[in-house]
Amino acid sequence: xxxxxxxxxxxxxxxxxxxxxxxxxxxxxxxxxxxxxxxxxxxxxxxxxxxxxxxxxxxxxxxxxxxxxxxxxxxxxxxxxxxxxxxxxxxxxxxxxxxxxxxxxxxxxxxxxxxxxxxxxxxxxxxxxxxxxxxxxxxxxxxxxxxxxxxxxxxxxxxxxxxxxxxxxxxxxxxxxxxxxxxxxxxxxxxxxxxxxxxxxxxxxxxxxxxxxxxxxxxxxxxxxxxxxxxxxxxxxxxxxxxxxxxxxxxxxxxxxxxxxxxxxxxxxxxxxxxxxxxxxxxxxxxxxxxxxxxxxxxxxxxxxxxxxxxxxxxxxxxxxxxxxxxxxxxxxxxxxxxxxxxxxxxxxxxxx
Numbered sequence: 001x002x003x004x005x006x007x008x009x010x011x012x013x014x015x016x017x018x019x020x021x022x023x024x025x026x027x028x029x030x031x032x033x034x035x036x037x038x039x040x041x042x043x044x045x046x047x048x049x050x051x052x053x054x055x056x057x058x059x060x061x062x063x064x065x066x067x068x069x070x071x072x073x074x075x076x077x078x079x080x081x082x083x084x085x086x087x088x089x090x091x092x093x094x095x096x097x098x099x100x101x102x103x104x105x106x107x108x109x110x111x112x113x114x115x116x117x118x119x120x121x122x123x124x125x126x127x128x129x130x131x132x133x134x135x136x137x138x139x140x141x142x143x144x145x146x147x148x149x150x151x152x153x154x155x156x157x158x159x160x161x162x163x164x165x166x167x168x169x170x171x172x173x174x175x176x177x178x179x180x181x182x183x184x185x186x187x188x189x190x191x192x193x194x195x196x197x198x199x200x201x202x203x204x205x206x207x208x209x210x211x212x213x214x215x216x217x218x219x220x221x222x223x224x225x226x227x228x229x230x231x232x233x234x235x236x237x238x239x240x241x242x243x244x245x246x247x248x249x250x251x252x253x254x255x256x257x258x259x260x261x262x263x264x265x266x267x268x269x270x271x272x273x274x275x276x277x278x279x280x281x282x283x284x285x286x287x288x289x290x291x292x293x294x295x296x297x298x299x300x301x302x303x304x305x306x307x308x309x310x311x312x313x314x315x316x317x318x319x320x321x322x323x324x325x326x327x328x329x330x331x332x333x334x335x336x337x338x339x340x341x342x343x344x345x346x347x348x349x350x351x352x353x
Contacts, residue, residue: 096139196224
């Protein structure tokens with residue numbers, strides 16, 4: 001595989017960020033373990049800029065929001081997205097409101113990296129993504145990188161914004177590599193990963209990789225799937241989506257969390273209000289994880305998470321595949337899924353989480 005992995009790219013971007021200005025500061029939970037290898041070794045290079053923070057998330061996020069409004073550009077890393085829920089008051093009342101309350105005179109362009117978990121060590125406490133909670137807050141960019149180029153774009157852009165950015169990093173995307181499409185993306189909004197004419201799949205975060213697997217397998221059956229990476233769920237490119245479904249006439253939407261009050265609900269609502277769903281030949285399909293919470297048991301958690309074989313089956317049904325052809329495709333994808341345990345993303349996956 002050519003190029004750097006997603007985790008290696010984040011490490012390089014963080015190094016460049018700290019190197020570029022002495023007032024660029026990083027506050028992190030997990031400095032000693034390298035924060036999933038994405039800040040490994042940086043504490044020795046930048047001892048005056050990188051700080052281990054206590055488990056006081058509200059204070060730390062409040063400090064970052066305040067410091068960034070005084071030109072101390074701040075990056076905060078939390079080991080779990082759920083930890084940020086302790087600082088919701090800061091994010092709601094003291095985030096982008098600084099710009100609004102100051103008549104757009106005082107900005108706070110900080111970056112928060114919150115990790116989404118999956119697999120062993122997660123259970124019901126650490127398997128949520130919470131993206132809709134953060135997207136509900138005005139004037140915060142809620143970014144969900146999948147590929148190295150996504151995080152490169154986040155790092156090169158966030159400090160020029162008037163408001164904070166949240167990067168929700170799915171732990172399993174740290175092993176991804178760039179595609180041609182991801183490398184060519186230049187803006188913080190949705191973009192097409194794979195072009196197609198038979199079916200549109202809208203996804204974000206780790207589900208983009210699942211959708212890509214399905215698209216690759218369906219391509220062997222002369223079926224082309226258009227995969228859209230939402231990337232920035234607070235700045236969704238609805239025109240891109242509308243143009244795609246006009247072209248394909250079929251739609252699958254993938255959510256990370258449960259489907260109630262979800263990203264897919266918002267997309268379908270927007271499209272319905274503008275009468276842009278009338279082009280569909282069949283009703284759209286929404287897929288997500290199964291159940292409200294992920295069980296702690298590895299065996300039970302296997303049944304909780306959405307699988308690429310489920311996406312393939314939904315695609316085949318929309319495309320009117322005959323039963324034998326559908327079973328062949330779904331079976332091939334199921335074999336690919338069984339190559340790795342359901343709770344381990346990669347043969348190089350290690351702890352602490």
